[in-house]
Amino acid sequence: MTYFARKFGFFLATLWAVVTLNFLIPRLQPGDPAEIMVKRMAGKDAALDQAQVEAMRAMLGTPTDSLWHQYLSYLGELIHGNFGLSYTYYPFPVTEVIAQAFWWTIVLVTVAQVLSFVGGVVLGAYAAWRRNSRFDSVVTLGSTFLGTLQVFWVSLLLLYVFGYSLGWFPTSGGYEEATPGWNWPFIQEAISHSFLPAFALLIVTPIGWILGMRNTMIMNLGEDYIRLAKAKGLPDRDVALKYAARNALLPSVTGFALALGGVLGGAILVETVFDYPGLGRLMGEAVEQKDYPLLQALMLLTTVGVLVANLAADLLYGVLDPRARRAE
Amino acid sequence: MTLLDVRDLSVRYEPKASRPLDAVQGVTFSIEPGEFVGLIGESGSGKTTLGTAVLRLLQRPGRISGGSIEFNGTDITDLPEDELRSLRWRDLSTVFQSSMNSLNPVVRVEGQFRDAIEQHSSLRGEAVTRRIRELFDMVIIDPKFMTAFPHELSGGMRQRVNLALALALDPKFILLDEPTTGLDVVVQHSILENVRRLQAEQGFAVLFISHDIGTVLDLSDRILVMYAGRIVEDQSAGALLREPLHPYTKGLLGSYGDPRDEIVKITYVPGRPPDLSRSMVGCSFAPRCPERIQVCLEEDPPLVPLNGGRAACHVAVLQRAEDGAETFGEPKRGFEGPQFVKTADESRSALTNEVVLSVENVSKVFERRRGLTVTRTQAVSDVSFELRRGEVTALVGQSGSGKSTLAKMITGVETPTQGRIVFHGPDGDRLVSGFKGRALRAYRSDVQMVFQDPYSSINPAKRLGYVLSRPLVNYQGLKGEELRERVKELLERVALTPAERFINRYGYELSGGQRQRVIIAKALAVEPEIIVADEPISSLDVSIRAEILELLNDLVKENDVSILYITHDLLSARMLSDEVIVLNGGKVVEKGPTLGVIRAPKDDYTRSLLDAIPNPF
Numbered sequence: 027m028t029y030f031a032r033k034f035g036f037f038l039a040t041l042w043a044v045v046t047l048n049f050l051i052p053r054l055q056p057g058d059p060a061e062i063m064v065k066r067m068a069g070k071d072a073a074l075d076q077a078q079v080e081a082m083r084a085m086l087g088t089p090t091d092s093l094w095h096q097y098l099s100y101l102g103e104l105i106h107g108n109f110g111l112s113y114t115y116y117p118f119p120v121t122e123v124i125a126q127a128f129w130w131t132i133v134l135v136t137v138a139q140v141l142s143f144v145g146g147v148v149l150g151a152y153a154a155w156r157r158n159s160r161f162d163s164v165v166t167l168g169s170t171f172l173g174t175l176q177v178f179w180v181s182l183l184l185l186y187v188f189g190y191s192l193g194w195f196p197t198s199g200g201y202e203e204a205t206p207g208w209n210w211p212f213i214q215e216a217i218s219h220s221f222l223p224a225f226a227l228l229i230v231t232p233i234g235w236i237l238g239m240r241n242t243m244i245m246n247l248g249e250d251y252i253r254l255a256k257a258k259g260l261p262d263r264d265v266a267l268k269y270a271a272r273n274a275l276l277p278s279v280t281g282f283a284l285a286l287g288g289v290l291g292g293a294i295l296v297e298t299v300f301d302y303p304g305l306g307r308l309m310g311e312a313v314e315q316k317d318y319p320l321l322q323a324l325m326l327l328t329t330v331g332v333l334v335a336n337l338a339a340d341l342l343y344g345v346l347d348p349r350a351r352r353a354e
Numbered sequence: 355m356t357l358l359d360v361r362d363l364s365v366r367y368e369p370k371a372s373r374p375l376d377a378v379q380g381v382t383f384s385i386e387p388g389e390f391v392g393l394i395g396e397s398g399s400g401k402t403t404l405g406t407a408v409l410r411l412l413q414r415p416g417r418i419s420g421g422s423i424e425f426n427g428t429d430i431t432d433l434p435e436d437e438l439r440s441l442r443w444r445d446l447s448t449v450f451q452s453s454m455n456s457l458n459p460v461v462r463v464e465g466q467f468r469d470a471i472e473q474h475s476s477l478r479g480e481a482v483t484r485r486i487r488e489l490f491d492m493v494i495i496d497p498k499f500m501t502a503f504p505h506e507l508s509g510g511m512r513q514r515v516n517l518a519l520a521l522a523l524d525p526k527f528i529l530l531d532e533p534t535t536g537l538d539v540v541v542q543h544s545i546l547e548n549v550r551r552l553q554a555e556q557g558f559a560v561l562f563i564s565h566d567i568g569t570v571l572d573l574s575d576r577i578l579v580m581y582a583g584r585i586v587e588d589q590s591a592g593a594l595l596r597e598p599l600h601p602y603t604k605g606l607l608g609s610y611g612d613p614r615d616e617i618v619k620i621t622y623v624p625g626r627p628p629d630l631s632r633s634m635v636g637c638s639f640a641p642r643c644p645e646r647i648q649v650c651l652e653e654d655p656p657l658v659p660l661n662g663g664r665a666a667c668h669v670a671v672l673q674r675a676e677d678g679a680e681t682f683g684e685p686k687r688g689f690e691g692p693q694f695v696k697t698a699d700e701s702r703s704a705l706t707n708e709v710v711l712s713v714e715n716v717s718k719v720f721e722r723r724r725g726l727t728v729t730r731t732q733a734v735s736d737v738s739f740e741l742r743r744g745e746v747t748a749l750v751g752q753s754g755s756g757k758s759t760l761a762k763m764i765t766g767v768e769t770p771t772q773g774r775i776v777f778h779g780p781d782g783d784r785l786v787s788g789f790k791g792r793a794l795r796a797y798r799s800d801v802q803m804v805f806q807d808p809y810s811s812i813n814p815a816k817r818l819g820y821v822l823s824r825p826l827v828n829y830q831g832l833k834g835e836e837l838r839e840r841v842k843e844l845l846e847r848v849a850l851t852p853a854e855r856f857i858n859r860y861g862y863e864l865s866g867g868q869r870q871r872v873i874i875a876k877a878l879a880v881e882p883e884i885i886v887a888d889e890p891i892s893s894l895d896v897s898i899r900a901e902i903l904e905l906l907n908d909l910v911k912e913n914d915v916s917i918l919y920i921t922h923d924l925l926s927a928r929m930l931s932d933e934v935i936v937l938n939g940g941k942v943v944e945k946g947p948t949l950g951v952i953r954a955p956k957d958d959y960t961r962s963l964l965d966a967i968p969n970p971f
């Protein structure tokens with residue numbers, strides 16, 4: 027039990043550190059966001075109007091008290107889920123902007139990641155079990171080839187072939203005319219819009235799982251416990267699944283949890299190419315527009331996502347691998 | 355009826371990247387029900403391949419390329435896996451060599467018994483648990499460990515569990531492939547006794563594969579000797595010990611000696627086994643054989659019945675033919691090869707030299723902190739001894755006895771918690787304690803280490819010339835022609851001659867014995883005062899151990915080097931050391947001149963170590 031308690035303790039400590047850094051880093055940057063906004067609105071070369079800057083500060087609520095007080099109020103706001111207003115989508119609060127993009131990404135990327143992982147691991151395991159067979163060669167060579175392709179290039183290719191040339195799928199956005207919500211026309215539109223981005227992700231993401239699983243499993247197949255399992259006269263299925271795959275899966279589990287944590291960062295390239303209204307595209311915009319409040323909130327979301335996933339991976343690993351529980 | 359009948363069996367490896375290799379060549383033997391048969395040979399002789407083939411567990415690129423295996427009347431040579439499966443474990447089971455890894459690490463021990471039992475019997479649920487409990491009792495392990503994971507068991511316990519697992523379905527035949535290699539001598543001894551007792555009670559047949567002729571002689575009814583993929587001798591254990599037929603068997607027997615003798619002689623087999631991927635003319639042992647005659651180089655000797663057993667040796671057959679002794683001489687019992695002799699006199703004189711290292715009341719406590727709790731482990735307590743110039747002191751003890759910790763303190767890696775270690779070097783006395791950086795480097799030019807595993811202590815990406823030049827460049831700043839000369843000199847010093855032939859080779863191209871020579875040469879490069887040798891021969895084949903011991907002994911005699919020899923093996927301690935220190939639980943339990951301790955051990959622990967040495971004589 028101490029294993030789990032310790033992992034949870036580490037999680038809390040890291041979370042606090044992340045939240046604090048998230049507060050400090052933007053404040054260490056030179057430049058005043060209010061000035062930057064005024065500059066952007068007035069044009070680069072125009073002289074700064076101090077009155078305008080003051081007005082902007084008042085509007086943004088840029089704090090003037092000590093760093094410590096700022097920190098406390100930041101924590102307070104954080105607990106209430108208040109990240110301020112987005113500069114780009116002014117005057118919408120950051121939380122609202124994020125909430126709109128949130129589900130688009132979660133559904134698309136999570137589904138793509140889970141399918142990639144399951145498919146990748148199964149293909150990899152089977153290729154390893156039948157190593158040097160034709161199946162193995164096709165899978166291994168195919169993955170190596172596909173692995174050299176960049177995801178944005180694949181996306182553009184899909185967009186060109188299925189979107190523009192064949193016209194089977196819409197080329198941008200998340201939906202057309204339907205009202206967002208739990209209604210059939212909307213769900214239909216959402217699915218048809220997310221099909222190509224999902225397809226692009228599904229071509230590229232399983233590669234790592236396939237090759238990783240295949241290699242670990244081949245290594246495991248040389249272990250003595252596999253030989254012993256065969257000597258015990260267990261059916262091939264049991265040897266492959268309960269002995270080989272079960273052990274080979276362990277390293278992949280951590281990787282998968284981290285990948286799931288990364289979901290909150292969205293798939294920036296794919297979302298941008300397909301103009302998909304998810305978190306990835308939003309992050310791209312926030313960087314481009316120097317939208318600090320939005321960026322800060324997205325960063326926090328991503329890191330917390332990774333941290334939670336990391337914790338989940340540690341806990342899961344503890345369950346799957348009894349050696350980890352005692353290792354420290 | 356014969357239980358296992360192997361006829362003319364050949365196994366061929368056909369790797370894609372290199373030449374095909376016949377690891378097993380036309381092997382014929384049989385095992386009767388309930389018979390305990392030993393199979394010995396050095397590494398690479400094909401004994402494990404033969405065992406794997408008998409179990410039909412060969413993996414590609416290996417395959418049975420000829421002959422047949424009949425088990426209990428059924429030909430299993432080409433039996434499809436589906437039909438074979440019903441025989442597996444119920445009739446044929448096994449304990450593998452490195453059973454450290456032969457249990458699935460993520461499944462509780464019980465589960466690994468259960469799947470095998472349920473696969474092959476009608477037992478289910480509680481009945482299976484009862485059977486597992488019974489099996490645990492047989493191998494003397496508390497049944498509470500049933501629910502443990504493999505990593506929670508010690509090496510000895512894991513091996514016992516594997517043995518219990520092999521017995522789960524009352525098999526007719528068990529293959530034991532070096533089941534105790536890597537375990538402590540005392541543990542090894544008790545497990546093998548357990549095996550022998552269970553075998554006598556339950557009557558299963560055993561093929562016991564080992565490289566250790568002492569153990570094999572202790573346990574087996576009959577012994578097969580394997581060399582270069584063939585069986586060269588097959589005799590009952592008693593006959594083999596009394597009158598070995600093949601010179602190779604004599605060589606193996608010669609590597610044993612009685613440590614209690616005033617003068618101990620052990621022989622070694624020079625050279626190395628042939629490369630099985632090349633075809634050769636004549637007897638495969640001929641190049642290493644002291645008894646060879648012209649015909650050995652021309653004709654391959656067949657395995658023929660001789661003296662109630664079988665042997666594949668021209669000389670043995672000719673000598674025993676009518677009037678043979680007149681032409682070919684009387685059969686010899688010993689191996690007339692190079693030998694290494696240790697007399698008790700040599701030791702007596704060494705013990706009067708001046709002291710180079712004194713260890714004074716040294717203790718070491720390890721602290722492990724986790725949160726607020728601190729766990730203390732006393733690894734070494736109150737150890738004192740002196741190491742003299744040109745003397746070898748053996749530190750004997752099993753794992754966990756503190757001998758490695760002591761070695762770490764002496765080599766300046768760890769600091770003693772109490773007491774002190776003083777090195778009386780050429781530049782005056784130096785207090786040894788946890789050196790770092792420059793100080794450690796300076797100390798390294800006086801005290802060097804030789805590690806246990808010669809296979810992983812040479813950089814595989816570098817040629818030997820480079821490997822040996824590193825310490826010379828680092829410590830003596832040699833370069834150019836001078837450096838090259840020194841490297842050659844070092845190679846010659848450890849008898850890797852001619853040096854030109856070795857200087858451009860890679861470590862992995864050498865045999866285990868040659869590699870260990872390279873490691874020793876590397877240690878000698880800085881001309882140290884003391885060499886700490888941690889089990890330098892335990893990973894080598896028995897037939898070549900003596901040659902490394904002899905090399906170390908020569909270094910002591912010729913260069914006045916002192917050696918601290920760490921081992922768990924009292925015979926090798928006797929061969930090399932003048933003084934022995936027996937450690938148990940971090941304490942010195944016995945100390946004195948080697949022969950005296952071995953002849954008249956005062957401590958129970960020393961006695962149990964001595965008892966554990968297989969003594970077939």
